Amino acid sequence: MSKHAVILYTIGSPDTLTPACTRDFLNRFLSDKLVVKLPRFLWQPILQTMILRSRPARLVDRYQKIFVDGKNPYLADMELLCSKLKAYLENLPQSPKDNDELASDPSSEYTVVPAYAYTGEGLSAIAENFLNQGINKITVIPLFPQYSDTTSKRPRLELLDLKNTNPQANLSIVHSYPTNDIYIKAVAQMAKSHLEDERTHLLITYHSLPQSYITMGDPYVNETSATTNAIVKELGLPKERYSVAFQSKMGPMPWLKPYLEDHVDDIQAKGVNKLVVLAPGFSTDCLETLYDLDINLKEQFLNHGGESFTYVPCLNATDEQVKLMADLLLNHATKL
Numbered sequence: 314m315s316k317h318a319v320i321l322y323t324i325g326s327p328d329t330l331t332p333a334c335t336r337d338f339l340n341r342f343l344s345d346k347l348v349v350k351l352p353r354f355l356w357q358p359i360l361q362t363m364i365l366r367s368r369p370a371r372l373v374d375r376y377q378k379i380f381v382d383g384k385n386p387y388l389a390d391m392e393l394l395c396s397k398l399k400a401y402l403e404n405l406p407q408s409p410k411d412n413d414e415l416a417s418d419p420s421s422e423y424t425v426v427p428a429y430a431y432t433g434e435g436l437s438a439i440a441e442n443f444l445n446q447g448i449n450k451i452t453v454i455p456l457f458p459q460y461s462d463t464t465s466k467r468p469r470l471e472l473l474d475l476k477n478t479n480p481q482a483n484l485s486i487v488h489s490y491p492t493n494d495i496y497i498k499a500v501a502q503m504a505k506s507h508l509e510d511e512r513t514h515l516l517i518t519y520h521s522l523p524q525s526y527i528t529m530g531d532p533y534v535n536e537t538s539a540t541t542n543a544i545v546k547e548l549g550l551p552k553e554r555y556s557v558a559f560q561s562k563m564g565p566m567p568w569l570k571p572y573l574e575d576h577v578d579d580i581q582a583k584g585v586n587k588l589v590v591l592a593p594g595f596s597t598d599c600l601e602t603l604y605d606l607d608i609n610l611k612e613q614f615l616n617h618g619g620e621s622f623t624y625v626p627c628l629n630a631t632d633e634q635v636k637l638m639a640d641l642l643l644n645h646a647t648k649l
Contacts (some may be wrong), residue, residue: 315536316607318443318644319402319422320397322436324455325429326387326599330376335369341431348463350526372600379603380622387599391427391456393630394597394638399425401635402642415639417487422448423592428453430467437471440484444475449482452646454638456596458496459536460489463522469649476649491536492543495640499633500593502549504625513587517541519594520601521559524567534569540593556580560592561601568576577614585622621634 324342327334335362336585343349343360364403379386404416405646417496430435453472457464466487492498506514519537527534537557545555558576559569571579577588589608607624614622628634 316421316448317450318440318448319398319423319425320428320436320451321391321398321425321456321638322428322455323430323597324464324599325432326385327372327376327386327453328385328388328410328432330373330380332369332373335372335376336365338431339369340365343480345431346466347466350523352637361630362529375600375604376609379600383493383509383526387597388605388632390587390597390629393423393447394634396426397630397632397635398638399423401639402453406637411521415636415643417583420529425447428468435471436468437475440472440475441479442484444479448521449479451485452642453484453486453643454646455487455489457489457594458489458596459491459528459533459540459594461521461533461536462521462531463526465489472649483648485648487646488636489536490641490645491540493637493640493645495633496628497540497543497547499628500591501639502543502633504544504589504591505548505630507589507623507625508548508554510587511554513589514556515545515548516549516577516580516588516590517544517555517557518560518573518590518592518606519557521562524569527569537594544591544593560605573610573642574613576619579609582618583605583618586618587622588614588619588621589625591625592627595627602627 318606326336327338343364344357345351349356349360376385381389400507402425426439428434428439430436434442434454440453443451453468455465455468472486478481504515507513522531522533540559547645556576558571558573558636560573562568562572590606596601602624611622611624628637
């Protein structure tokens, strides 16, 4: 039986509550040329002398509010998701009993691990280690439902480099899954029970990007739009009961609009006082959801007179997320 390594790839997050750990994460993240596309001679002095001197300490305070028993829930959920996916794959039938069931590759023995872009060993080292062990079949699943060059391009480039030096390797990767049926149904189901009151407004939020990245051809906006349309269709929501905003803007340049905090003020001024927030661009809850949404945005909304605020968790390591990962692995991975 051949071995098949499955790597769940995502951004990463500090694993300890120290400024040094947070600074290292930020430095690696914000030094990525696919993330920040300013010329290095302009950006690096700003990053090293301004951002990395002040921001890590502020972030530690925020991470303290979301850590559970001293552990980062983002990393804990990733580890749990990997173990649950391995168990799920091992128990799949070798042939589907009906059209709704998945079937495993009977010739494969699966191992499932996480890889983080800006913490830990990194994808290239993890994949190369598998190759050195004689595991030549490797599939990478980036946990970014909507493709962007800032997130999903790097793992593909790293795999291509690995393929150049290991032409015998059987490498494959999932591109994106903005309208995958399992994904859409799972996300919609998570939100559905909170929307029974017709006065409740659904706010769908995605991580933002500089507008210039879209102008340069990044398909991210089109993919977020496809996800939004699929979710509201699944929920049967009319246009007046939902809206879309973008979060985590940084710096003075124009980013995707509407900006989240401004948008919430706008819809509140128009009479929305019951709000449900869904973040379908995130696979696993992290600082941007657990703090920025469920703490900071909630406080803003309620302090401005809102009656109720509900943040809908990400799929995290739920059974539906596990089934989604298995579907992407078995049906939607593309060989390099």
